[in-house]
Amino acid sequence: MKDTGKTAGLRTADHDESREPDNRALRQKLTKFTRGGPPISTMTMMNDWALHLAAAPDKQLSLMKKAQENWFAWSQFVMAGCPDDPEASPIAPQKGDRRFSGEAWAKAPFAALAQGFLLAENFADHATSDVPGLTPAHDASMTFLARQLMGAFAPSNFLMTNPEALSKTIETRGENLQNGGAAFLRDWQALTGQDALHPPSRVGKDLAVSRGKVVLRTHLMELIQYEPTTDKVHPEPILIVPAWIMKYYILDLSPENSVVRYLTDQGFTVFMMSWRNPDAADADLGMADYLEQGPRAALDHICTKTKAKKVHGVGYCLGGTLLSIAAASMARDGDDRLASMTLLAAQTDFSEAGELMMFINESQVSFLEDLMASQGYLEATQMMSAFQMMRSNDLIWSRMVRTYLLGDDEPAMNDLMAWNADSTRMPARMHSEYLRQMFLNNDLATGRYAVDGHAVSLRDIRIPVFGVGTETDHIAPWKSVFKIHALGHADVTFALTNGGHNAGVLSEPGHKRRHFRVYTTRDQDRALTPDDWLETAKMSEGSWWPAWTKWLGTQSSEKALPPKMTGDLSDAPGTYVMME
Structure with missing residues (x-):
């Protein structure tokens, strides 16, 4: 394996490793207790907010006025008998907030509880927003923290203040609470490791069933070549680089929504990387x-074995970031084997990386490094908690209400849910480098990221680019993904589709209620802001898949006989995807 020490982004290069256990012992215990959360960072943020608020009498007066207005509005609503009329309600829930959507919440006394809580939540938003002198990062984080704290005390979360739970308890004579208690016990045992539940794997049975062979294996990945489904194919194969944060088969779920199946049906030879x-x-x-044993090794194999002169690169999420690094290094070194690059919900500039930035700062990364130093990796559960917090009402509290108070059975696990539960770990060094070099320092976008000891620049990329953003992406916001337009000298065709980070990408033809915009910006065209682009691109x-494959076709040669399998180490889906 190549020595990669020179290009590492860790701060530990010049410290005395013999002293590390003594220096880190206390912090490691603290990180395990807080599950990776940085208490010092949180305390600093809260102190910054409190001090700036104390020094802002105008803000204090506006908050007093807001509290008075909210109290008066709530009192008027209650004295009027909590009328069942949206126009008479002092405040409406935010878009997507379904905690108080049931009919019982529109009647007294529960309507008074719901309205009182929403008004209190509204006051907390005002108290933590637009405080003079508060940094934008602390402003956003304080507002987020206040929302999380308020959300924990929503009346919908408690039996005696939730009319639906009370009604269900009377109707079932408490059976719902008995079922909820049993579910809580199972979840607690799984959380504490006493009885970790692993649902039976569906991989290779009804998920990841596209026919193919593992044709290359490195320590970090298996390369799968899929069988063609057409008599002729474009000579330029497609190499898909998925994120290593989850298993690869997000792009090969069920046959009806498999990206792999769709691409092979359109006459493309598809290779997919499956990470260890x-x-x-x-x-x-x-x-x-990851670069050397992933995209580089895969590209060498494909071009050598199939004799292809060009390959279409496709990267999803973190895989797209890694593919961009590979493309930039190839452009720097005069390697022209990439025909095009497709980035699916993948960021290359992390200056505005959305809500996830609230969880990534120097204190947080340092805490995670302490945690990973004791484990050697980051557990998926430790990482996924941040994603859940960004949508806590939907992913945490509503599930608790549904399972523990209402006693409902967990919904049947569909293919996307099964994939989401099949998570992976991340090596300590890799994850630390990724967080520091991308999120904290933004090295790739600013031309400081080093490959083989020398910096690479995305401005060297000249191949056509197809970018995909999704409208409600909390992980890679579409306006952040859109920044690829300004980073290279390439023609960029950008598609914006409805849906989130995963569901927006899995938007197969025939999927109900799907729409998208697509527009191509030439390298010589004037720069468009995301808002300008939104006005220009037609709905x-x-x-969006047919538009993408049509674009891929224009970047490809005339179809010919498909290449033969380039190896046979095992049948798809391979062995790495089965590793727990």
Whole structure:
């Protein structure tokens, strides 16, 4: 394996490793207690907010006025008998807030509880927003923290203040609470490791069933080549680089929504990388190792074995970031084997990376490094908690109400839910480098990211680019993904589709209620802001997949006989995807 120490982004390069256990012992215990949360960072943020608020009498007066207005509005509503009329309600829930959507919440006394809570939540938003002198990062984080704290005390979360739970308890004579208690016990045992539940794997049975072979295996990935489904194919194969944060088969779920199946049906030869699930022995593997044993190894194999002169690169999420690094290094070194690059919900500039930035600062990364130093990796559960917090009403509290108070059975696990539960770990060094070099320092966008000891620049990329953003993406906001327009000298065709980070990408033809916009910006065209682009790009109904494959076709040569399988180490889906 290549020595990647020179390109590592860790701060630990010049410290005395013999003293590390003594220096980190206390912090490691603290990180385990807080599950990776940085208490010092949170306390600093709260102190910053409190001090600036104390020094802003105008803000204090406006808050007093807001409290008075909210109290008066609520009192008027209650004295009027809590009328069942949206126009008479002092405040409406925010878009997407379904906590008080049931009919029982529109009647007294529960309507008074719901309205009182929403008004209190509204006051908390005002108290933590637009405080003079408060940094934008602390402003956003304080507002977010206040929302999380308020959300924990919503009347919908408690039996005696939730009319639906009370009605269900009377109707079932408490059976719902008995079922909820049993569910809570199961969840608690799984959380504490006493009885970790692992649903039976569906991989290779009804998920990831596209026919193919593992044709290459490195320590970090298996390369799968899929069988053609057409008599002729474009000579330029497609290499898909998925994110290593989850299993690859997000792009090969059920046959009807499989990206792999759709591409092969359109006459493309498809290769997919399946990442290994690392353990403590892989702690020292970094971004350079993922680049060398991932896209580089795969590209070498494809071009050597199929004799293809060009390959279409497709990267999803973190895989798209890694593919961009590979493309930039290839452009720097005069390697022209990439025909095009498609970035699916993938960021290359992290200056405005959305809500996830609230969880990533120097204190947080340092805490995670302490945690990973003791484990050698970051557990998926430790990482997924941040994603859940961004949508806590939907992913945490509503589930608790539904399961523990109403006693409902968990919904049947569909293919996307099964994939989401099949998570992976991340090596300590790689994850630290990724957080520092991308999120904290934004090295790739600013031309400071080093590959093989020398910096790469996205401005060297000249190949056509197809970018995909999704309207409600909390992980890679579409306006952040859109920044690829300003980073390179390439023609960029950008598609914006409805849906979130995963569901927006899995937008197969025939999927109900799907729409998208697509527009191509040439390198010589004037720069468009995201809002300008939104006004220019026309709305189309349906899936964006046909527009993408049509674009891929224009970047490809005339179809010919498909290449033969380039190896046979095992049948797809391979062995790495089965690793727990």
